[in-house]
Every structure is written in C-alpha cells, then in structure tokens.
Amino acid sequence: MAETLGSMKRTHMSGTLRTNNIDEEVVLMGWVQKRRNLGGLLFVDLRDRSGIAQIIFDKDISEEAFLKADKLRGEYVIGVKGVVKTRESINKNMLTGDIEIFASELKIFSEAQTPPIYIEDEDEVSENLRLKYRYLDLRKPKMQKNLMFRHKMAKITRDFLDENGFVETETPMLGKPTPEGARDYLVPSRVNPGKFYALPQSPQLxxxxLMASGMDRYFQIVKCFRDEDLRADRQPEFTQIDIEMSFVDIEDVLSMNERLLKKIFKEMMNIDIQLPLQRMPYSEAMERYGSDKPDVRFGFELTGLNELVENCGFKVFSDTIKNGGDVRGINxxxxxxxxxxxxxxKLEDYVKTYGAKGLAWIKITNEGPTSPIAKFFSDEEMNKIIERFEAKEGDLILIVADRPNVVFDALGHLRVEIAKQLDLLNKNDYKLLWVTDFPLFEYDEEEKRYVAKHHPFTSPKEEDLHLLETEPHKVCAKAYDIVLNGVEIGGGSIRIHNSELQQKMFKALGLSEEEAWEKFGYLLEAFKYGTPPHGGIAYGLDRFVMLLTGNDSIREVIAFPKTQNASSPMTEDPSTVDKKQLEELHIELALEK
Structure with a gap:
C-alpha cells in the first residue's frame, strides 16, 4: 500500500550531499535507481533531479526499514531518513561518492512496474519509444540537465533584459491569419461561424x-507555431526570445544583443566571447560559404571559375556560363x-539532393592532377584552375556548374558535410557572427513574384529607397541574423515605421492597397498616430540551447516535443474529434463526404 509523506519532510536533494554533511540526519526522497542485497546489508542508489546518493539499510540500525527495503525495485518512489557517514569505498565517478546514508526509516510512496525503457543516459532505445514514454525519458540525468540548462539560460536572459529597461509583455495566442511566411495553424471560432483565428508564427505585429504604444522596450519568451515540414531543428511549436526596442538603429540593436550574448556565454559556458562580434555582409557570406548562415570553424571556402572556363572545351562548364549559370568549387x-x-x-549523389546535376573533381597527386574532365582542358587551362584554388599535392577540388542558387546551395551544404565526415566540427568551438545587408526581397519561382526575404515590415536601407519600385532585387534590408556554428539562432531587423513606406513595400510584394488594409489594417492605422523608429530581434531558444548543450536535435531540449510528422506518440495527438464538436464549430470534414 502506498504511504503518504506524513511527518516526513525532505531536508536535502540527493545529489547535494557532501562531506560537510557527515553526521547530519537527513531526509531524502526520490526514485530507486538500483538495489543490491549483500546479506545483512542492502544498498540502494536513490535518484532525484540533483543526482544520486547511496543509501545503506542495515538490520542492526532498523530491521523494519531493512525488511521494507528488501521489497524495493527499480523506479519505486521512496522517502528515507538516515545519518550521513563517510563512505568506505569512495566512488570518484559520483558527486556524492565520498558519503553514504545509513537509513533508519523508509517510506514507499509508490511502487513501479518494470519500465519499457531504461532510465539511463546510454539507453539506445528508438526516439519514437522515448517520446511515447517521455515522462520516463525525462527522468534520465542528461534530459533533466538539458531542461535545467534551458531554465537557467531563460532566467539569465530575463534578468539581463529587465536590468536594461525591457518590459515582459504577453501578446495574443489567437490572432489573424497572415499571408506571408509558413502555413498558419488555424483555430475555428465557435461564436463566429466560418471564421478562424491563427496561432502566431511570431508576435511580429x-x-x-507595443512600440507604437510607447512601451519603448519589450521582450517575451513565447511559444510560436508554424505548420511546416519538420527536421532536427524545427518543431510545429517552438520558443522565441522576442525583443523589440524604440528609437534605435542597427548598431543599437546589435550592441545590446552582443552584451546579452556575452552574459549568456559567460554564465552558462564560462566562455568569454570577444566583442564586437564578427560581421559579414550577406553577399560575402554567399560568395565565400554558399550560405547565409556560414559555419566559419573551418575552411573549404567557395572559389569562382567563370572567367577561366567560359570558353573551355568542357561544354558542361562553358554552356552553363553562356546560359547565365555559375561555376564554382571548393578545395x-x-x-x-x-x-x-x-x-x-557518394558526394555527387549528395549534391544532387540540392539540385546539382553533377560534381566534377580534380585530385592533385605526386604525379600531377588527375580528373575525369582533364581531357577537356589544356595543360595551361588546368594549371590556371589549380592555381585559382591554391591547390597542392594531397588536395581535392570539387566543382559544381549550375544556376547560381543551386551552386551556392549544393557547395554550401557539401563543405559542411565533408567537414562532418572529416571530424572537423568541434562542438566546443563556438563561432558567432552577424550576417548583415540581406536583400529585402527574393524571387519566388513558383508564385512568379517577389516575396519578403524576412518579412514585409523590414525597413529597406535609405540609400536603396529609390530602387524599391524599379529594381527591387537590388534593395538591401536593414536586417541581420546572428549565426552560431552554421546555425541561425536569431534574426531581426529595423522595422518600417511610416504608412507611406509600408504601402510601397506592400505594392512591391504585389499586394494592392485594399488587400494590405484588409490584412494589416490595424497596423497601418496605428502608424497614423505617431510611431517611433524601432527594431528588434527574435532568438530561437530551442536551437540556441541545443547548440550550447551539444545536442543535434531540438527535441532533446524540449520537454514534450513532436515527432517529424508533427505528432505525439505519448498523447496520440493530433486526434479526431467527435461530431458534436465539429457541428458546434460549423465544420464538415471533406474526407467524410
């Protein structure tokens, strides 16, 4: 029968006891990690969030506690009263390895069946099973450590922003569907039949x-929702550190956030990052790394070949350039x-997944260059290519010829994939940089129109305003991303703060004045009554914590994440709803027709 706490009150967490607690009477509570019966002595490892302590049940101290302890099995939940003593055989692998507790009283709060997964960090169970029994998975020390790390990092962030005049303000979870960005999660309104709310992709508007309202400095650690294809660093619901400031320009936002990042790295990692952080224009990031979130921990930078191969005998290269394409490679x-x-x-198969048609290569050996495409080049042409790459014996040149965006995408991912294969990515080497001067627009091939590179409220650079209606592809944005080891952990911009410019932006995006007012009228209306220049940034908290804890998936740092098909094996959602609920919402399912 399960016992209650009664008069037993916990005095310490198991993992906090040290030699300075010797001879103290303590009360510990937690889960049985393992139990060993050595005849007249019973040894139990008691686990809680803080760690493990060894408990000894001795018949000579308490026969009643000893007999009850003999019934204990793994994951039983118990309370123990006893005296801390010096451990006879010290265990240097445990924080509490210098002490042990001789028990005088035992309470069994809850018995447990044999768990379907082991409560051990090295358990090799499938992720699907881990998520099905997430409440057991979360008992593992590494998972509890991840969640406590996340908590501390969020607290440091809150404290820093509070000290710098930011006000934490909640924004609505039920809002208006938006036409830009990822697909919305929609919520039907029962009291407004046929109408829907959308869960926020971000609190952007x-x-x-809040800036228009005079709040001046706002922040929020907030859930956001996007209905998009998932991968290791995406979830349908995720958490942002959302920050906004009034009367600022780019330098003000970057400076404030660099101080925040410095504090996080010092207090969480004991790492002193040097300020100011490296800054790299978008165009340079693409030219050198093929990515707007470059990993700068290693080399393998992109090298252009267009003028060297535009008239060569290898038609794959020369025809690509004639058709407006690009030829680049990495060494x-x-x-x-x-x-x-x-x-x-296999590397060629890899780049094909990013749209490349093939992968040319040149290997530099002690006998000179060897390559299946060497026959198409004169010795002089081949030597110029080798010279361009500064290649020497033992090097391998890999080249992609295709549309510029395909070349960047393929080589940008290829350099990272090769660095992984060669074990060049040190997770303890943290390289932060700002990527700046993004294009304001990018062309959507499917929709045959320009779309906002970030979002439609990003301010263009003043010097590019005259290009907004005539050459929008040349306009640079007052936008910036913070990148850590090849992962974008945050992004933001200076916002448009006047109606006239915002209307021009909507026009460039193909939105008529009527459409703009229909979708964003409340923001445009607010701009009429005096709005300060403002800007901000949003960090992906899950991604940031993932990187600092050395994990490869944000599911490792979220308490109850979804699988890659956006479902939960534990709660079995999403699920069907009964017909009455649908009728109340005036919804009829198409698949039932």
Whole structure:
C-alpha cells in the first residue's frame, strides 16, 4: 500500500550531499535507481533531479526499514531518513561518492512496474519509444540537465533584459491569419461561424504595436507555431526570445544583443566571447560559404571559375556560363587521399539532393592532377584552375556548374558535410557572427513574384529607397541574423515605421492597397498616430540551447516535443474529434463526404 509523506519532510536533494554533511540526519526522497542485497546489508542508489546518493539499510540500525527495503525495485518512489557517514569505498565517478546514508526509516510512496525503457543516459532505445514514454525519458540525468540548462539560460536572459529597461509583455495566442511566411495553424471560432483565428508564427505585429504604444522596450519568451515540414531543428511549436526596442538603429540593436550574448556565454559556458562580434555582409557570406548562415570553424571556402572556363572545351562548364549559370568549387585541402572514386561518387549523389546535376573533381597527386574532365582542358587551362584554388599535392577540388542558387546551395551544404565526415566540427568551438545587408526581397519561382526575404515590415536601407519600385532585387534590408556554428539562432531587423513606406513595400510584394488594409489594417492605422523608429530581434531558444548543450536535435531540449510528422506518440495527438464538436464549430470534414 502506498504511504503518504506524513511527518516526513525532505531536508536535502540527493545529489547535494557532501562531506560537510557527515553526521547530519537527513531526509531524502526520490526514485530507486538500483538495489543490491549483500546479506545483512542492502544498498540502494536513490535518484532525484540533483543526482544520486547511496543509501545503506542495515538490520542492526532498523530491521523494519531493512525488511521494507528488501521489497524495493527499480523506479519505486521512496522517502528515507538516515545519518550521513563517510563512505568506505569512495566512488570518484559520483558527486556524492565520498558519503553514504545509513537509513533508519523508509517510506514507499509508490511502487513501479518494470519500465519499457531504461532510465539511463546510454539507453539506445528508438526516439519514437522515448517520446511515447517521455515522462520516463525525462527522468534520465542528461534530459533533466538539458531542461535545467534551458531554465537557467531563460532566467539569465530575463534578468539581463529587465536590468536594461525591457518590459515582459504577453501578446495574443489567437490572432489573424497572415499571408506571408509558413502555413498558419488555424483555430475555428465557435461564436463566429466560418471564421478562424491563427496561432502566431511570431508576435511580429504585436511587438510593433507595443512600440507604437510607447512601451519603448519589450521582450517575451513565447511559444510560436508554424505548420511546416519538420527536421532536427524545427518543431510545429517552438520558443522565441522576442525583443523589440524604440528609437534605435542597427548598431543599437546589435550592441545590446552582443552584451546579452556575452552574459549568456559567460554564465552558462564560462566562455568569454570577444566583442564586437564578427560581421559579414550577406553577399560575402554567399560568395565565400554558399550560405547565409556560414559555419566559419573551418575552411573549404567557395572559389569562382567563370572567367577561366567560359570558353573551355568542357561544354558542361562553358554552356552553363553562356546560359547565365555559375561555376564554382571548393578545395578540400590536405584530404584528397581520404576520398576514393567511390566516396567522391557518394558526394555527387549528395549534391544532387540540392539540385546539382553533377560534381566534377580534380585530385592533385605526386604525379600531377588527375580528373575525369582533364581531357577537356589544356595543360595551361588546368594549371590556371589549380592555381585559382591554391591547390597542392594531397588536395581535392570539387566543382559544381549550375544556376547560381543551386551552386551556392549544393557547395554550401557539401563543405559542411565533408567537414562532418572529416571530424572537423568541434562542438566546443563556438563561432558567432552577424550576417548583415540581406536583400529585402527574393524571387519566388513558383508564385512568379517577389516575396519578403524576412518579412514585409523590414525597413529597406535609405540609400536603396529609390530602387524599391524599379529594381527591387537590388534593395538591401536593414536586417541581420546572428549565426552560431552554421546555425541561425536569431534574426531581426529595423522595422518600417511610416504608412507611406509600408504601402510601397506592400505594392512591391504585389499586394494592392485594399488587400494590405484588409490584412494589416490595424497596423497601418496605428502608424497614423505617431510611431517611433524601432527594431528588434527574435532568438530561437530551442536551437540556441541545443547548440550550447551539444545536442543535434531540438527535441532533446524540449520537454514534450513532436515527432517529424508533427505528432505525439505519448498523447496520440493530433486526434479526431467527435461530431458534436465539429457541428458546434460549423465544420464538415471533406474526407467524410
């Protein structure tokens, strides 16, 4: 029968006891990690969030406690009273390895069946099973450590922002569907039949309205929702650190956030990051790394070949350039011998997943260059290519010829993939940089129109305003992303704060004045009554914590995440609803027709 606490009150957490607690009477509560019966003595490892303590049940101290302890099994929940003593055989692998507790009283609060997964960090169970029994998975020390790390990081952030005049303000979870960005999660309104709310993809409009309201500095650690295809660093619901400031320009926002980042790295990682952080224009990031979130922990930078190969005998290169394409490559310095023809073939398959049609290669050996495309080039042409890459014996040159966006995408991912294969990515080497001067627009091939690179409220640079209606592709934005080890952990911009410019932006995006007012009228209306210049940033808290804890998936740092098909094996959602609920919402399912 399960016992209650009664007069037993916990005095310490199991993992906090040390030699300075010797001879103290303590009360611990937690889960049985394991139990060992050595005849007249019973040893129990008692686990709670703070760690493990060894409990000894001795018949000579309390026969009643000893007999009850003999019934204990893994994951029983118990309370123990006893005296802390010096441990005879010290365990240097445990924080409490210098002490042990001789028990005088035991209460069994809850018995447990054999768990379907082991409560151990090294349990190799499938992720689906881990998520089905997430409440057991979360008992593992590494998972509790991740969640406590996340808590502390959020607290440091809150404290810093509070000290710098930011006011934490909640914004609505039920809002208006938006036409830009990812797909919305829609919520039907029972009291307004046929109408829907949308869960927020971000609090973007509301934080701008808070600036218009005179709040001056706002922040929020907030849930956001996007109905998009999932991967390791995406979830349908995720958490942002949302920050907005009035009367600022880019330098003000970057400076404030650099101080926040410095505080986080110092207090969470004991790392002193040097300020100011590196800054890199978007165009340079793409030219050198093929990515707007470059990983700068290693080399393998992109090198252009267009003028060297535009008239060469290799039609794949020359025809690509004639058709407006691009030819670029990377030099895998010193690692040519690591890649056989078979391995290079796998690299070719890899770049094809990013749209590339193929992968040309040149290996520099002690007998000179060897390559399946060498026959198409004169010695002089080949030497110029090798010289362009500064290639030496032992190097491997990999080249992609295609549309510019395909070349950047393929080579940008390829350099990272090769760095992974060669074990060049040190998780304890943290490289932060700002990527700035993004294009304001990008062209959507499917919709055949320009869309906002970030969002439609991003301010263009003043010097590019005259290009907004005539050459929108040349306009740069007052936008910036913060990148850590090749992962975008945050992004923001200076916002448009006057109606006239905002209307021009909507026009460039193909929205008529009527459509703009229909979708964003409340923001445009607010701009009429005096709005300060303002800007901000939003961090992906899950991604940030994932990187600092050395994990490869944000599911490791979220208490109850979804699988890659946006479902929960534990709660079995999403699920069907009964017909009465649908009728109340005036909804009829198409699949039932």
């Amino acid at each position: 509301f934080k701008q309205l 895998i310095k010193g690692h040519g011998d690591d890649y056989s023809r078979k391995k290079i073939g």
